[in-house]
Amino acid sequence: xxxxxELVYSMYADGEASPEEVxxxxxxxxxxxxxxxxxxxxxxENRLLREALQAAEELDLEAQRHGVAGPLLGFxxxxxxxxxxxxxxxxxxSVFPSGAGWLNPFHRIAWFNWSFSSVLYLVMDGGNMLNxxxxxxxxxxxxxxxxxxLYWLFKKHSASMALLAALLLVICEAQPASAVETRKxxxxxxxxxxxxxxxxxxxxxxxxxxxxVTGNVIAGGNSVVIRGTVKGDVIGGCxxxxxxxxVEGSVFAFCQALTLRGRIGxxxxxxxxxxxxxxxxxxxxxxxxxxxxxAIDGAVARDVKAFAGEVEVQGSIGRDLTAQSGHIRLTAPxxxxxxxxxxxxxxxxxxxxxxVTIGGKSQTLVSVESNPYARxxxxxxxxxxxxxxxxxxxxxxxLFPSLFGGRLETAGRVLKAAGTGFLVLVVPPIAALVxxxxxxxxxxxxxxxxxxxxxxxxxxxxxxxxxxxxxxHLHEPRLGSFALPLLLGLVIVTVAVNLPYIGWLxxxxxxxxxxxxxxxxxxxxxxxxxxx
Amino acid sequence: xDEASIAALVQRARANDPDAYAEIYRQFRxxxxxxxxxxxxxxxxxxxxxxxxxxxxxxxxxxxDLALPFSRWLLSVASHHCVDVLRxxxxxxxxxxxxxxxxxxxxxxxxxxxxxxxxxxxRKRVREALMSLRESYRAPLALRYYNDLSYDEIxxxxxxxxxxxxxxxxxxxQELRRKLASLREPKP
Numbered sequence: 001x002x003x004x005x006e007l008v009y010s011m012y013a014d015g016e017a018s019p020e021e022v023x024x025x026x027x028x029x030x031x032x033x034x035x036x037x038x039x040x041x042x043x044x045e046n047r048l049l050r051e052a053l054q055a056a057e058e059l060d061l062e063a064q065r066h067g068v069a070g071p072l073l074g075f076x077x078x079x080x081x082x083x084x085x086x087x088x089x090x091x092x093x094s095v096f097p098s099g100a101g102w103l104n105p106f107h108r109i110a111w112f113n114w115s116f117s118s119v120l121y122l123v124m125d126g127g128n129m130l131n132x133x134x135x136x137x138x139x140x141x142x143x144x145x146x147x148x149x150l151y152w153l154f155k156k157h158s159a160s161m162a163l164l165a166a167l168l169l170v171i172c173e174a175q176p177a178s179a180v181e182t183r184k185x186x187x188x189x190x191x192x193x194x195x196x197x198x199x200x201x202x203x204x205x206x207x208x209x210x211x212x213v214t215g216n217v218i219a220g221g222n223s224v225v226i227r228g229t230v231k232g233d234v235i236g237g238c239x240x241x242x243x244x245x246x247v248e249g250s251v252f253a254f255c256q257a258l259t260l261r262g263r264i265g266x267x268x269x270x271x272x273x274x275x276x277x278x279x280x281x282x283x284x285x286x287x288x289x290x291x292x293x294x295a296i297d298g299a300v301a302r303d304v305k306a307f308a309g310e311v312e313v314q315g316s317i318g319r320d321l322t323a324q325s326g327h328i329r330l331t332a333p334x335x336x337x338x339x340x341x342x343x344x345x346x347x348x349x350x351x352x353x354x355x356v357t358i359g360g361k362s363q364t365l366v367s368v369e370s371n372p373y374a375r376x377x378x379x380x381x382x383x384x385x386x387x388x389x390x391x392x393x394x395x396x397x398x399l400f401p402s403l404f405g406g407r408l409e410t411a412g413r414v415l416k417a418a419g420t421g422f423l424v425l426v427v428p429p430i431a432a433l434v435x436x437x438x439x440x441x442x443x444x445x446x447x448x449x450x451x452x453x454x455x456x457x458x459x460x461x462x463x464x465x466x467x468x469x470x471x472x473h474l475h476e477p478r479l480g481s482f483a484l485p486l487l488l489g490l491v492i493v494t495v496a497v498n499l500p501y502i503g504w505l506x507x508x509x510x511x512x513x514x515x516x517x518x519x520x521x522x523x524x525x526x527x528x529x530x531x532x
Numbered sequence: 533x534d535e536a537s538i539a540a541l542v543q544r545a546r547a548n549d550p551d552a553y554a555e556i557y558r559q560f561r562x563x564x565x566x567x568x569x570x571x572x573x574x575x576x577x578x579x580x581x582x583x584x585x586x587x588x589x590x591x592x593x594x595x596x597d598l599a600l601p602f603s604r605w606l607l608s609v610a611s612h613h614c615v616d617v618l619r620x621x622x623x624x625x626x627x628x629x630x631x632x633x634x635x636x637x638x639x640x641x642x643x644x645x646x647x648x649x650x651x652x653x654x655r656k657r658v659r660e661a662l663m664s665l666r667e668s669y670r671a672p673l674a675l676r677y678y679n680d681l682s683y684d685e686i687x688x689x690x691x692x693x694x695x696x697x698x699x700x701x702x703x704x705x706q707e708l709r710r711k712l713a714s715l716r717e718p719k720p
Binding site: 006010011014017045046048049050051052053054055 | 655658677681
């Protein structure tokens with residue numbers, strides 16, 4: 001008779017075979033020496049397993065060792081990794097062409113640019129700064145969220161990964177289909193009369209375009225001067241960007257200085273230290289920018305949204321001017337076709353000289369520094385934001401319950417979370433910048449940036465949930481018992497963040513811890529599953 | 533602790549004596565922690581779970597049937613909690629997924645039972661290997677060889693059929709053997 005299968009023997013050795021199977025096995029064992037020794041070995045294996053698992057003193061020691069050193073090591077580990085990341089970035093920046101040196105995040109000016117714009121963005125809580133850029137980001141983020149949702153739905157690892165990869169490919173394909181010409185070098189010139197029928201990607205010191213480029217220009221370097229024509233868009237990360245000629249598409253500038261003497265057919269989006277639209281300069285679309293100084297002597301055909309330290313307008317703006325800045329000056333012969341809205345600190349920071357024409361409404365909104373707490377409107381908006389966070393939190397919980405597993409009871413945990421959060425806070429924008437420099441990585445870099453900004457917003461919700469649950473001693477994330485702790489935590493966090501004098505310090509701490517929590521919980525699932 | 537002293541302790545606990553609960557915690561925490569470690573796969577989560585289990589113990593005591601040995605009951609409460617946590621994590625889906633009834637008998641692997649001398653190092657390696665298994669194998673193995681539950685009891689806890697449990701344990705041990713064999717090979 002054929003030997004019974006190993007599965008039957010496994011059950012037999014466990015004493016779990018059915019009476020019929022037991023009878024058959026024992027009948028067979030009487031005759032088969034090989035199977036006898038197999039059964040013996042299996043039984044011994046069971047004994048060993050049992051002994052290994054139940055060895056009490058050894059277990060105790062192992063558990064204790066983890067308990068003490070864990071959080072401290074974790075925090076040190078995070079610090080170490082962050083330091084390593086920072087050192088890597090510094091090394092990368094040093095390897096780059098000298099022209100891109102200013103993009104080193106630790107270069108003073110670039111840091112100012114970046115932090116200025118980022119802080120503004122966060123402070124405005126996602127105000128509508130860059131209409132189309134944000135829409136594009138939102139689209140990418142939506143695609144990612146949809147993909148993740150599908151994954152959650154089907155929980156089929158390989159299928160959803162394939163889907164995600166396909167999605168990413170499609171998104172990346174949304175780049176111009178034309179061929180790309182890459183040029184590198186200290187000084188690259190497209191001389192007058194020459195036409196480049198591709199998209200130009202460039203990295204180096206100086207780029208001068210006197211001729212024509214029919215595709216886009218993606219540039220990273222020190223100085224970019226366009227005297228000729230670019231039929232596509234211009235995406236520039238550089239020290240100075242001068243447009244004397246024509247750009248028929250839009251301009252995305254991340255520069256020290258942007259000077260426009262020519263014409264931009266589309267819109268201009270700038271994260272820049274100084275933006276000057278000189279007389280003769282003209283933007284046919286919108287100008288959206290965050291900068292230190294904005295001077296418009298030329299013309300902008302549509303809207304101007306400005307977040308700048310100083311705004312001076314002598315030229316003409318076709319539609320609305322919305323400015324949030326330190327000082328705003330409109331001097332003749334400035335003309336604003338639409339509304340003029342100024343957000344400033346004091347009314348004296350807005351100067352509208354005689355001779356200035358404003359077609360629409362003109363209002364100055366002064367941010368009352370003195371006492372927001374006295375006005376009911378403040379509380380109303382806080383309540384609205386709290387409600388929005390609450391709804392977002394519940395939706396997030398339904399989609400990704402595992403994100404909320406984190407707990408904050410001990411100082412060790414908080415430290416660990418904060419350490420991870422610091423890493424998560426610092427690395428993505430740097431990585432996005434580096435990716436953006438590599439030019440092909442631009443869409444991915446933008447996506448990463450978008451995800452990072454969203455994470456900053458969600459961090460507060462995670463921390464609130466953890467605090468609420470910790471306080472109410474409800475540790476199992478179940479939908480019914482999730483809402484109340486989240487609400488409690490959100491109230492606590494909102495109050496804490498708005499406290500006078502120290503609220504502004506608490507807010508970044510909350511974000512740090514929240515980022516860390518989210519990252520740990522989000523990757524824990526993945527980390528443990530890779531142990532297959 | 534012998535059965536009699538445990539019984540006395542439980543009596544005191546049911547009478548709401550807080551010292552009794554503290555004593556129960558001292559006596560039984562290591563075993564509960566061990567089970568949770570195996571079921572959940574990480575020390576951190578296990579510690580969380582242990583905290584929850586003992587926090588809820590007074591309430592759960594009300595449903596404790598004195599006929600059952602206390603340690604067995606406590607461990608089953610603990611494993612229920614762990615199963616809940618696993619379910620929340622979504623890993624319980626994968627327990628059931630790949631198992632269809634009437635799956636072809638698994639191919640016989642090379643029988644290399646662990647018949648070496650039982651050394652402390654060996655036991656540690658076994659535990660490490662177990663912890664590195666995926667949850668669908670680890671949970672039944674833990675319930676069987678740490679909790680000494682029967683296949684039927686395991687099936688009840690995990691929401692599976694008896695034959696599914698048998699297959700998981702069988703494959704789990706195969707996987708365990710593979711991992712231990714690769715650990716034993718000298719590194720190049």
